[in-house]
Amino acid sequence: MEYNFRDIEKKWQQYWKESNAYKVSNNSTKPKFYVLDMFPYPSGAGLHVGHPLGYIASDIYARFKRLKGFNVLHPMGFDSFGLPAEQYAMETGQHPAVTTEKNIRRYHEQLDNIGFCYDWSREVKTSDPSYYKWTQWIFLQLFDTWYNRHSQKAERIPNLVSIFEQEGNANHYCPGNERLIFTAQDWINYDEKSKEDILMHYRIAYSAFGEVNWCEALGTVLANDEVVNGVSERGGHPVVKKKMRQWYLRITEYADRLLQGLEQVDFSESMKDMQRNWIGKSQGAEITFHLTIKQQKELTDEPTLTVYTTRPDTIFGVDFMVLAPEHELVAKITSDEQKAEIDKYLEYVKSRSERERLAEVKQITGAFTGAYAINPFNGREIPVWISEYVLAGYGTGAIMAVPCGDQRDYAFAKYFNIPITNIIGDAYNGDEANPTKDAILQNSGFIDGMVMRNAIGVVIDELEKMGIGKRKVNYKMRDAGFSRQRYWGEPFPIVYKGGIAFPLNENQLPLELPYVDTYSAGPEGEGPLANLADWIAAPGGGTRETNTMPGYAGSSWYFLRYMDPNNDKVFVDRKAADYWGQVDLYIGGTEHAVGHLLYSRMWTKALYDLGFICFDEPYKKLVNQGMIQGASRFIYRITPNLSGEQQFETPGTTNKVLEAHPLYISKSYRDKIVAGEINIKDLFYKISAFSKNNLEIIELLGERLECKLNELHVDVSFVDGVELHVDSLRNSRPEYENALFLLEDGKVISQGVDFDEVNDKYICGAETEKMSKSKYNVVNPDEIVERFGADTFRMYEMFLGPVEQSKPWDTKGIEGVHRFLRKFWRLYVDELKGLILTNDAATPAELKVLHRAIKKIEDDTERFSFNTAVSAFMVCVNELNDLKCHKREVLEPLVILLAPYAPHISEELYQLLQASSTEKLEASSVLDAAFPKYEEKYLVESSKEYPISINGKVRANMNISLDAMQPEVEQIVLQNEIVQKWLDGKPPKKIIFVKGKMINVVI
RNA sequence: GCCCGGGUGGCGGAAUUGGUAGACGCAGCAGACUCAAAAUCUGCCGUUCGCAAGGAUGUGCUGGUUCGAUUCCAGUCCCGGGCACCA
Secondary structure, eight states: OOOOHHHHHHHHHHHHHHTTTTOOOSOOSSOEEEEEEOOOOOOTTOOOTTTHHHHHHHHHHHHHHHHTTOEEEOOOOBOOOOHHHHHHHHHHOOOHHHHHHHHHHHHHHHHHHTTOOOOGGGOOBTTSHHHHHHHHHHHHHHHTEEEETTTTEEEEHHHHHHHHHHHTTTTSOOTTOTTOOOOHHHHHHSOHHHHHHHHHTTBSEEEEEEEEEEETTTTEEEOGGGEETTEETTTTOBOEEEEEEEEEEOGGGGHHHHHHHGGGSBOOHHHHHHHHHHHOEEEEEEEEEEEEOOOSSOOSSOOEEEEEESOGGGGGGOOEEEEOTTOTHHHHHOOTTTHHHHHHHHHHHHTOOHHHHHHOOSSOOOEEEEEEEEOTTTOOEEEEEEOTTSOTTSTTSEEEEOTTTOHHHHHHHHHTTOOOOOSSGGGOOSSSOOOOSSSBOOSOGGGTTSBHHHHHHHHHHHHHHHTSEEEEEEESOOOEEOOBSOSSSOBOOEEEETTEEEEOOGGGOOOOOOOOSOOOOOTTSOOGGGGOHHHHBOTTSSEEOOOBOOTHHHHTTHHHHTTSTTOSSSSSOHHHHHHHOSBSEEEEOGGGTTTHHHHHHHHHHHHHHTTSOSOSOSBSBEEEOOOEEEEEEEEEEEEEEOOHHHHHHSTTHHHHHHTSOOEEEOHHHHHHHHTTSSOHHHHHHHHHTTOHHHHHHHHHHGGGOEEEEEEEEEOGGGEETTEEOHHHHHHHOHHHHTOEEEOTTSOEEOTTSOGGGSSOOOBOEEEEEOOOGGGTOOOOHHHHHHHHOHHHHHHHHHHTSOTTSOEEOOGGGHHHHHHHHHHHHHHHEETTTEEOOBOOOOOHHHHHHHHHHHHHHHHHHHTTOHHHHHHHHHHHHHHHHHTTOOBHHHHHHHHHHHTTTSHHHHHHHHHHHHHHOSSOOSOSSGGGSOOOOOOGGGGOOSEEEEEEEETTEEEEEEEEETTOOHHHHHHHHHHOHHHHHHHTTSOOSEEEEETTTEEEEEO
16 A cells, blocks of 8 residues: 555545535634634736745644644635736736636635635635625725724714814814814804815725826826836836825824734734834924015915924024925925926926835935025024925925935935035034934034933924924824725725715615726726716716725725624624634735735724724734745757848848757856857857758858857746756747757757657756746646645645745755655555554654654644754654654554644544554544643653863763763863863863753863 | 845755754765666765864854854845835
8 A cells, every 4th residue: 555645635635525624613612713814816827836835834733723622713715806807807808707706716726736724614705795795884984983082092973073063173183184173163054065074084984185196098097016217117108196086094093003003913023113114103393484485476375384303403403495396385485586497396206106206315306496494593594495305295295404414415415515504513524414313412502512312302392382393293104095996896885976975875785896898997097987877877866986995905804704704794793703803823925014914903993993893903923924936947049140231141141040940058058158168159060060950051151150148938847956858848839849959968959859868968047036927937736736745745835944934946855755755654554564553562762752753843833833843754754764663652643743734644544543443543533633742751861962162162072961060070071082182281271061052161 | 215034055944042053855976676767775965185083164244242153243245025006
């Protein structure tokens, strides 16, 4: 009986499916454990071997927890709305619903192939109306909600209305319009439209105007990464900023709680740092400056400029002001003299993406407005500039520039020859800015002589006294844009009547996405839905919102739906949500660090505030999986090269050259060409001896022949390690049919020669790159499972390295893991004799091997060190093999230990153990067996082989009792021959003894 | 540019708290079994000097702390991820 993984895996997958082995109940006396993978987007390319890395890790952990006695929720579903499906629809005309369904089916098959323990009865798809009904419903909750800064939680809009009716908004600062202040009487007098406009400034889900990247030529709005150097990535068409009505989520109101919440969750410090930096909380002051404007035009009111700064202590070092080019003041304050220059600059900025504006530091740009701000403390006139490095959305969209303390300001001042005031004495060296807070202030009026750090508060107090400034906490984070001008997303359950946005009633949900057959933008650049006049006209009058929701809408709450996926009364039953609670383990990539993770954390907080769930952080622990990169392979082609002259000189030359048989050379020849050791032309002559066509070309061109070397990606499926299988490549495409290959040891093979008969190799070049179709380095898990089995695939993915780290895929290495599983199998089963287990009592040595493995593997699994756990299995099996151990007492626990990693082989062996046993095993399936118990007593040692170092370098080893104390050890060590040799008669300076670790003799 | 992560043999990686650098596996080399191949098994395997014993050197680079540094500190180079409409 040999290890027939194909039969074994098929058999148990089917059995588990039929017996509902992975079905999870919401009622259990066992403790719960919730293991979740980040929501996959079902792309048309299917899964490649990089995708399942995290899924395997979470599957192992889920199975491990089940063995440890937990009721484990481990669901899977699909984030099936998204741009790629729509893009694909535009290219091929296939409806996104159709392609998405197809992709999901394929993902399903691929995932099942790997043997995951998902409870598929809980599968959710965000594009399914029964799911997005609730996404729309939650959106309406957020629409009907405002953030009460006093109670620090989301509350209902009607409650805000009654506050307004009683006291106006004096106690509830308006987050959407700071200057808005009204009394109860004002409120009562407002008309409906004004009231709704005001409420919109408070709602957590609100609409406002925002800028998008509009590409006229493509007729669509583009994502930032689709815009490169101000033009569209596809086609290079111009892209401009366009203001459009958009939906937003007021996530900024949650900024503080999102920060505080990080203290309660187990994410890596780096992940928390990324979120903290994104939120970007800073303390500082807003300062308002009076302006002097030199222009003819009369102004109705005297303009002032408000800046936000974290360093009010540097107020005397302000040498210029910088406004964001979009700042509303720019038009007002620009002097007639400077108008042309400012206009020219604004034109330039329009073409720049936000990222470019922030990233570009080498090239300094800006323009002077002609206006001056007045320093309130010394009356100095400060020139006001505009520059792209200041963004409108951050702070007040204006900064006070202190060149001696800020490097970007310094560079700007130098570039535009603005004189620099030094307020920090020796701390400023004149060559670069010094952002210190510890210098002593100089040239600083009333704060002269103070340490900067201490002056911050003093200046703010003074500003407040003067009524021109105030303390201010600022966040870099902005409200989240929540609408897309796209088709394939959730429609907004909103109808506009008379310019007012009205929500649909709950019983009108879901508002289903209508069918379309074209995906072009609406007349004003809105999404494709804007073209559907019938659909836009809502039954009760009014027009529908034509934007759709973004990708993160559905994924912000999906972890809740898994708890109660088929409920059509509520988004999740309260009892189910209380039972499952937080996700105990969440596995996914760092690319979601600030997007998805922050949004879903915010949604959870809002749902908590509104009383729907009892926890306000969704993910208790987060593990980030790295990426698996592709192992690209290259072949090297030599082709004759024609210069223009040659093409015309001899008629027919071009055609002749095009008929040349392509030549491919093995890697070492390419290396020699690159190193200049071989002449490329010589090589062409040499190989062309095998080709009549090429010989004719050589004759035709003679000395004028030029050759070039190309490096080409070759599909990795034709390569074993770095060896190319020439015949497979040759048969793959016509262009290779007549090719000649120069192999590593100098043989040349041409068409008709059977590569397998030739005792020589073609070696490919290798490089690690992102796994992608265009690089021909994609490896499909189905293929690997077919060749080696799911158990081998699972263990190999883990064996590659730490889950958190990125690493390249190497199909070659999988054989080691496959060999391990066969070796494991042979501990239990002999090819001829069948089961070879004995009931003999295990020896201490055997028990030691087993318990060392239990300890290591349990520890490693618990701390997600799956790669070292796989190594530990290998070590254990190697040792049991050496001991020729076939004892039930050792091998029965071992099979349970392996089950989370390789469930199929484990179940097969477990059932064989069961069938051959006189006693009944405790569980009917290895899935529900009890995790083996580690016992310390088998591992106790009485002595240790200590390494003996001389000055930190190991020179000898000595076996010394573990009870031995320092004096005794010193005595033993000094008697050692090698130690004596190094001491050379002199006494040691010191002997360091670390019990149980090492001994170091210092001489 | 800013934020985060990572650099250890030919390759993937190990070394859990500052204590024997290279576990485990791949590739390679030598051998056993075999008519042969596959499978399996045994041995070797960082670099360098040496017949050997043994020595020197070695965790991106430059310094520092320490009896002892892959591990801690400072600086620096290179690679990967994110930067708000890809998901």
